[in-house]
Amino acid sequence: MGSNFVASDLHPFDPLTASEIEKAISIVKKAHGDVFFNVVALQEPRKAEMTAWLQDPSNAPKPKRVADVVVIAPGGKVYDGLIDIETDKIISWELLDGLQPIITMEELIAVEHVCRKDPKVIEQCKISGIPEEEMHKVYCDPWTIGYDERHGSKVRLQQALMYYRPNVDDCQYQYPLDFCPIYDADKQSIVAIDIPEIRRPLSRAPAINYHPAAVEKNGGYRQDLKPINITQPEGVSFKMTGREIEWQNWKFHIGFNYREGIVLNNITINERGTVRPVFYRLSLAEMVVPYGNPERPHQRKHAFDLGEYGAGYMTNSLSLGCDCKGSIHYLDAEFPSRAGGIRTIKNAICIHEEDAGILFKHSDFRDDSTIVTRARKLIVQQVFTAANYEYAIQWIFHQDGTIQPEIKLTGILNTYAMNADEDTHGWGTQVYPGVNAHNHQHLFCLRVDPNIDGPDNTVFMSDAVPSDAPVGSPENYYGNAFYAKRTKLATTGEASTDYNGRTVRTWEMCNTNKLHPYSGKAASYKLISREVPPLLPKEGSLVWKRAGFARHAVSVTKYKDDQLWPAGRHVPQTSGEPSLGLPEWIGDGTESIDNTDVVLWHTFGVVHIPSPEDFPVMPVEPITLLLKPRNFFTNNPVMDVPPSYSSTPSQVAAGNAGVLNAADKLSKLAFTNGTNGANGSCCGSNSTNGVNGH
Numbered sequence: 033m034g035s036n037f038v039a040s041d042l043h044p045f046d047p048l049t050a051s052e053i054e055k056a057i058s059i060v061k062k063a064h065g066d067v068f069f070n071v072v073a074l075q076e077p078r079k080a081e082m083t084a085w086l087q088d089p090s091n092a093p094k095p096k097r098v099a100d101v102v103v104i105a106p107g108g109k110v111y112d113g114l115i116d117i118e119t120d121k122i123i124s125w126e127l128l129d130g131l132q133p134i135i136t137m138e139e140l141i142a143v144e145h146v147c148r149k150d151p152k153v154i155e156q157c158k159i160s161g162i163p164e165e166e167m168h169k170v171y172c173d174p175w176t177i178g179y180d181e182r183h184g185s186k187v188r189l190q191q192a193l194m195y196y197r198p199n200v201d202d203c204q205y206q207y208p209l210d211f212c213p214i215y216d217a218d219k220q221s222i223v224a225i226d227i228p229e230i231r232r233p234l235s236r237a238p239a240i241n242y243h244p245a246a247v248e249k250n251g252g253y254r255q256d257l258k259p260i261n262i263t264q265p266e267g268v269s270f271k272m273t274g275r276e277i278e279w280q281n282w283k284f285h286i287g288f289n290y291r292e293g294i295v296l297n298n299i300t301i302n303e304r305g306t307v308r309p310v311f312y313r314l315s316l317a318e319m320v321v322p323y324g325n326p327e328r329p330h331q332r333k334h335a336f337d338l339g340e341y342g343a344g345y346m347t348n349s350l351s352l353g354c355d356c357k358g359s360i361h362y363l364d365a366e367f368p369s370r371a372g373g374i375r376t377i378k379n380a381i382c383i384h385e386e387d388a389g390i391l392f393k394h395s396d397f398r399d400d401s402t403i404v405t406r407a408r409k410l411i412v413q414q415v416f417t418a419a420n421y422e423y424a425i426q427w428i429f430h431q432d433g434t435i436q437p438e439i440k441l442t443g444i445l446n447t448y449a450m451n452a453d454e455d456t457h458g459w460g461t462q463v464y465p466g467v468n469a470h471n472h473q474h475l476f477c478l479r480v481d482p483n484i485d486g487p488d489n490t491v492f493m494s495d496a497v498p499s500d501a502p503v504g505s506p507e508n509y510y511g512n513a514f515y516a517k518r519t520k521l522a523t524t525g526e527a528s529t530d531y532n533g534r535t536v537r538t539w540e541m542c543n544t545n546k547l548h549p550y551s552g553k554a555a556s557y558k559l560i561s562r563e564v565p566p567l568l569p570k571e572g573s574l575v576w577k578r579a580g581f582a583r584h585a586v587s588v589t590k591y592k593d594d595q596l597w598p599a600g601r602h603v604p605q606t607s608g609e610p611s612l613g614l615p616e617w618i619g620d621g622t623e624s625i626d627n628t629d630v631v632l633w634h635t636f637g638v639v640h641i642p643s644p645e646d647f648p649v650m651p652v653e654p655i656t657l658l659l660k661p662r663n664f665f666t667n668n669p670v671m672d673v674p675p676s677y678s679s680t681p682s683q684v685a686a687g688n689a690g691v692l693n694a695a696d697k698l699s700k701l702a703f704t705n706g707t708n709g710a711n712g713s714c715c716g717s718n719s720t721n722g723v724n725g726h
Contacts, residue, residue, distance in 0.1 A: 042097070042274075043274055043275060043276065043285060044077045044082060044085065044094060044095040044097075045076070045077070045082075045275070045285045045287050045295075045297045045298070046074075046274065046275055046287070047073070047074055047287055047288050047289060047365070047366070048072065048073060048074045048097070048099060048117075048366070049366065050366045050374045050376070052097060052099065052117050053072045053099070053366060053367070053368050053374060054374065055117055055120070056072050056099035056101060056115045056117060057069060057072060057368060057372045059115050059120055059121075059122060060101060060103060060113065060115065060122070061372065063122055063125075064103070064105065064111075064125075065105075066106075067103040067104060067105045067106075067111075068103060068104040068105075068136075068370050068371070069101070069102075069103055069368045069369070069370055069371075069372055070102045070103065070104060070133040070134055070136055070370070071100060071101060071102035071133065071134065071290060071368075072099055072100075072101050072367075072368040073099070073100050073289050073290050073291075073367075074097070074098070074099070074100065074287075074289065075098040075099065075100040075114060076593075076596075077095035077096075078095065078593050079312070079591065079593055079629075081093065081095045082095055083312075083487070086298055096116060096117075096118055097116075097117040097118055098114055098115065098116055098117065098123065099114070099115040099117055100112075100113075100114060101113040101114070101115055102133045102134070102602075104133070104188070107218070108186075108187065108188055108217075108218040109127060110127070110128040110131060110132065110133055110602075111125060111126060111127055111128065112124070112125075112126045112128060113125045113126070128602070130184075130185045130186055131185065131602040131606075132176075132185060132188050132602060132604040132605045133602050133604070134290070134291065134339070134340060134341065134342050134345070134602075134603070134604065135174075135176050135190070135340055135341050135604060136345065136370045137345055137346070137375075138369065138370040138371075139174075139190070139217060139370070140174045140190075140341075142217075142220065143172060143174035143190050143192050143215045144171060144172050144174065144192075146215060146220060146221060146222060147170065147172050147192050147194070147213055147215075147222065148167045148168065148170055149167075150213065150221070150222040152213075152222060152225055153170075153194075153213050153222060153225065154167060156209075156211045156213075156225060156227065157170055157196075157209070159231065159233075160196075160209050160210065160211070160231075160233055160234045161233045161234040161236075162196055162209075162234060166196075169196055169197050169198065170194065170195070170196055170209075171194075171195045171196070171197055171204045172192035172193060172194050172195065172213070173192070173193040173195070173419040173420065173446075174190045174191070174192055174193075174215065175190060175191050175192075175193060175332075175333070175335060175340075175419070176189070176190055176191070176335075176340045176341075176604040176605065177189040177190060177191045177214060177332060177604075177605060178191075178332040178333070178334055178335075178574075178578075178605070179332070179574060179578065179605055179606060179607050179608070180214075180329070180332060181607075183214070183224075184605075184607075185605040185606065185607065187216060187218065188216070188217040188218060188604075188605075189214055189215065189216060189217070189223075189605065190214070190215045190217065191212050191213070191214055191215070191226075191329070191332060192212060192213040192214070192215060192222075193208075193212065193446070194208070194209035194211060194212065194213070195207055195208050195209060196209060196234055198239060199239070201241065201243055201245070201246075202239045202241060203239070203240070203241055203242065203444065203648045203649070205420060205444045205445065205446070205447045205467070205647075205648065206235070206237070206239065206240060206447070206464055206466075206467055206647075206648060207234060207235055207466075208447045208448050208449045208467065208468075209234065209449060210227075210228050210231060210232040210233075210448070210449040211225055211226065211227050211228070212225065212226040212329050213225045213226075214226070226328070226329040228327070228328075230451070232449035232450060232451050232454075232466075233449075233451075234449070235449065235465060235466025235467065236466075237464065237465040237466055237467075240464060240647075240648050241648065242648055242649045262357050262358035262359075262386075263358075263359075264358065264359040264385070267359065268359050268361070268384070268385060269385060269408075270361075270383070270385070270410060272361060272383075275287065275363065277383065277410075277412075279385075279410045279429065280408075280410070280429070280431045281301050281302040281303070281431075281433075281669075282299070282300075282301055282302075282410070282429050283298075283299075283300050283301075283302070283307075284296050284297065284298060284299040284300065285297040285298050286363065286381065286383075286412060288344060288363065288365050288380060288381060288414075289344050290342045290344040290345050290367055291338055291339070291342045291343065291344060291345075291597065292315040292316055292317055292338060292343055292344065292596075292597075293315075293316065293338075293343035293344045293347055293414045293416060293425060294315070294316075294381060294412060294414050294425060294427060295313065295314070295315045296311070296313065296314040296315070296412070296427060297312065297313050298312065299311040299312075299314065299435075299483075301433055303665060303666075303669065308485055308664075309483040309484075309485065309486065310433075310482075310483060310484060310557065311435075311480065311481060311482055311483055311557075311659075312481040312482070312483040312487070313479070313481040314427070314435070314437075314478075314479070314480060314481070315478075315479050315596075316338070316343065316425055316437070316439075316476060316477070316478060316479075317338070317477050317478065317479035317596065317597055317598055317633070318336060318338050318339055318476075318477040318581060318597055318598050318599050318613075319336065319337050319338055319474065319475060319476045319477065319637075320334055320335070320336050320473075320475050320575065320578075320579040320582055320599070321333075321334060321335045321337065321421075321472055321473065321474055321475070322334040322472060322473050322475075322567070322568070322569050322575045322579070323446070323470045323471070323472045324459050324460075324470055324471035324472060324473075324568065324569075325448070325459040325460060325470045325471070326459065327459075330448070330470065331574060332574075333446070333470070333472075334569075334574075334575040334578070334579070335418065336578075336579070336599055336603045337416075337418040337421075337423075338597075339597060339599045339600070339603030339604075340603050340604050341418060343414070343416045343423075343425070344365060344367065344380075344416075345367065346416040346417055346418055347365060347377055347380050347414050347415065347416040348377075348380075348414075348415045348416060348417060348422075349377055349378045349379050349380065350362065350379040350380070350381075350382045350413075350414075350415065351379070355382060355413075355415055355424075356382035356384055356413065357384075358384050358385065358386070359384060359385070360382050360383065360384045361382070361383045361384070362378070362379040362380075362381065362382055362383070363379075363380060363381040363383070364376055364377060364378050364379065364380055365377040365380035365381075380414060381412060381413065381414050382411075382412075382413050382414075383410070383411070383412050383413075384410075384411055384413075385408050385409065385410055385411070386408065386409055386411060387406065387407075387408055388406075388407035388408050388409040388430065389406070389407060390404060390405070390406060390407065391405045391406055391407035391431065391432070391670055391673060392404075392405050392668070392670065393405070396681065398681075399681045399684050399685070400679075400684055401679050401680050401681045401683070401684050402677065402678070402679055403675050403677070403678040403679075404675060404676050404677050404678075405670070405673050405674070405675040405676060406676050407430065407431055407670075407673075408431065409428050409429060409430050409431075409436075410428070410429040411426050411427070411428050411429075412426070412427040412429075413425065413426045413427070417443065419446075420443055420444045420445065420446050421441065421442075421443040421444070421446075422441070422442045422443035423439060423440070423441060424439065424440035424442070424652075425437075425439055426438040426439070426440070431669075431670050431673055432661070432668075432669055432670045433660075433661040433664065433665065433669055434658055434659065434660045434661065435658070435659040436656060436657070436658050436659075437478060437656070437657055437659075438654060438655065438656040438657075439476060439654070439655045439656075440652045440653070440654050440655075441474060441638070441650070441652065441653045441654075441655070442649070442650050442651065442652045442653070443649070443650060444647075444648065444649055444650065445463065445469040445642050445646055445647055445650065446469070446470070446472070447463075447467050447468065447469050448460070448467075448468045448469075448470060449466060449467075449468065450462060450466060450467070450468035451466075452465075452466070454468075456468055458471075459471055460642065461641065461642045461643060461644075463642055463643065463644045463646060463647040464644070464647055464648070467647070469642035469646070469647065470642075471639075471640065471641050471642070472640050473565060473567070473568060473637060473638065473639050473640065474637045474638050474640065474655075475565075475567065475579070475582045475635055475636070475637040476635065476636055476637050476655070477581050477582070477598050477599075477633055477634065477635050478633070478634040478635075478636065478657070479596070479598070479631060479632075479633060480541070480559070480631065480632040480633075480634065480659070481591065481631050482541040482557060482630065482631075482632065484541055484542065484543040484555055484556065484557055484664075485543040485545075485546050485555050486543060486545070486546075487591075487628075487629040488543065488545060488627050488628055488629065489541050489542060489543055489627070489628075489629070489630055490520060490521075490522075490541075490542050490543075490544050490554075490625070490626055490627050490630075491520075491521045491527060491539060491540065491541055491542070491586075491588045491625065491630060491632055492518045492519060492520050492521065492539070492540045492542060493518070493519045493521060493529055493537065493538075493539055493540075493586075494516050494517070494518050494519075494537065494538045494539070494540055494558070495516070495517045495519070495532065495535035495536075495537050496514060496515075496516055496517075496535050496536045497514060497515065497516075497517045497535055498513065498514045499513035499514060499515065501513065517535075518540070520626065521588055521625065522624065522625065522626045523621055523622055523623060523624055523625060523626075524587070524588060524589055524590070524617075524618045524619065524621050524622070524623045524625055525618065525620070525621020525622065526621070527586065527587055527588035527625060528583075528584045528586075528587050528618065528621070529584060529585060529586045529587075530564075530566065530584055530585045530586075531561070531562075531564035531585040533562070538558050538559060538560050538561075539558070539559040539586050539632065539634075540554075540556045540557070540558045540559075540662065541556060541557050541558075541559070541630075541632060542554035542555065542556040543555045543556070544627060545627070547663075548663040548664075548666075549666070550666075551663050553662075553663040554663060555663055555664045556661070556662045556663050556664060557659050557660065557661055557662070557664065558658075558659070558660045558661075558662045559586070559632070559634060559657065559658075559659060560657060560658040560659075560660055561585075561634060561636050561657035561658075562657075563636055563637065563638060563655050563656075563657070564585045564635070564636050564637075565637060565638065565639045566585075567579065567582040567583060567635075568639065571583075574608060575608075576608075577607070577608025577609060577611055578599070578603075578606055578607070578608035578611070579599060579608075580598075580599070580608070580611035580612070580613060580614050580615035581598035581599055581613060581614040581615075581633060581635060582635045583615075584635070585634065585635055585636070586632060586633065586634050586635075587614055587618060587632075587633045588625050588630050588631065588632050588633070589614070589617045589618060589623075589625065589630065589631050589633070590623055590624075590625055590628060590629065590630060590631075591628075591629040591630060591631050592617070595617055595631070597613060598613045598614040598633055599612060599613045599614075600612030600613040600616075614633060634657075636655065636657060637655060638653065638655055640653075674694060675692060675694065676693075676694055676695050676696075677691075677692065677693055677694070677695060678691070678692040679691040679692075
């Protein structure tokens, strides 16, 4: 917006602009001197004020622009603050005790340089087989220490996962080192080194790389791929007004913050002229990646990539034709640097449309009448890199009212050194000579703030179960009856529930005050999620205590403004005693969540038992789930999407008079030797006039 911005130009959900960040930093420096800025972000408007403004923006007061600030002062003192951007006032300023804020990119980068010069690290590198003159070839991935009872949480620490690169273009993860330095951020020095009982010298296996020179050396790239181009000659079908988007009856605001990355707000859908609220806020709120090797210090490897490092801070600058293909609209992200400057990530979010296959189709075997309508989807995407792993976060909107959060995992396995013929004890897999990739999980927590036709919603659990009546009974004589058993989750305790694949369990967010005219059931959005492994570390383990949100597949709480992040506001170096975030909010489980403003928390993900196919770089592994309307629309909401081809029985009987054929003119036969059949109706039926079985 430039330095002359005015708050009236901004939507209350818009992230802080560079000018606002600079202003907040200036106010803090004037009051408190030189400090390190870990966070300067929008404090999201209070929901009551925001809802009033959304309902009547012309008359209701516009929520104020408030900056949420976290700083580290000299001596390692951590402060939380709130700054009123419009009045230049510090609203609150609180000294924290024993809490560490999110790790910044600058802090991560500093560790590697210190490690290379530290005498004790150099000594361990020599023991591993690396001469001192090759310390420039030593690298580390800095992680927050997680929690280590020897050091506690008062001192700000990072652990350095060590690697070696024979050549600068080599993949470092094929040459892991077996020791782990611990870095003190305040002292900017190495204060300890964890050394294993069994030493594992540096592997001397030949490098295996995935960059072009290495691939060409190993036989070259495939030569049989022809270009696939995606074109929209008349432009895109969505409209942007600032950060609000309108597409196919959808309308919502696209926010972005340092921690969650993409945040979607005020999601509505227009049903034949009636604008209906669906969700107040959607985000990926947290994740944890627990590793399964019990040997010390691997118990500390359970990264909370959002709470400890930030999906926004780690997000990639995306590129046309690479990360996003077709006609793309981008949004940038602006953050503070640690010293108090501005860091801009260009193209942090990409927005585009894709063909989505068949939307619906039916052919009548009696007369070859047919209709086929093709679907498209809108994708709002970011990609962030958490050291070795990449995560592509996609929010996919469909024309039928479905929202599909999808995560694509790629990047590189986290690795550890191993000796020749060493037994991994089942805790990992040798994916390359001398390279042990430990078992781990990727568990994500989706925060869903439903607003199904209004804020008063109730969550039900739905299980597909057979009839209770036995075979031969009057109610179920042939034994084939089954139904959806719905269980109201009336309290926070009742709502802590787990996935059941045997019953194809789903969860329904319902407005019980609005019943469908045909089904008589409540207007709902259903959470359909089938990739829901349990947290595998045992109850009472360190990660179980720290990642309380991951103990159940679904939890539901009553809405409160600042309950945004299920592992707590400040995650690094928490002990889990007490468990912060979601377990705190659930409390004794007695709070009512029936027909009120609620938030649903869903933990889902994958268990990754590594294999050699995942190395040296991992093919994408997708994880997907659906938020799907049920008893919400009067009937099929996409009958008004123009079909590609449509012929009715009467049109067929009249020699295809009046048949609609709107097939694209670019599609063509792949081969011209007749093997693909006649180039007739693009979307015709079976053309046999015979009866097909089911």
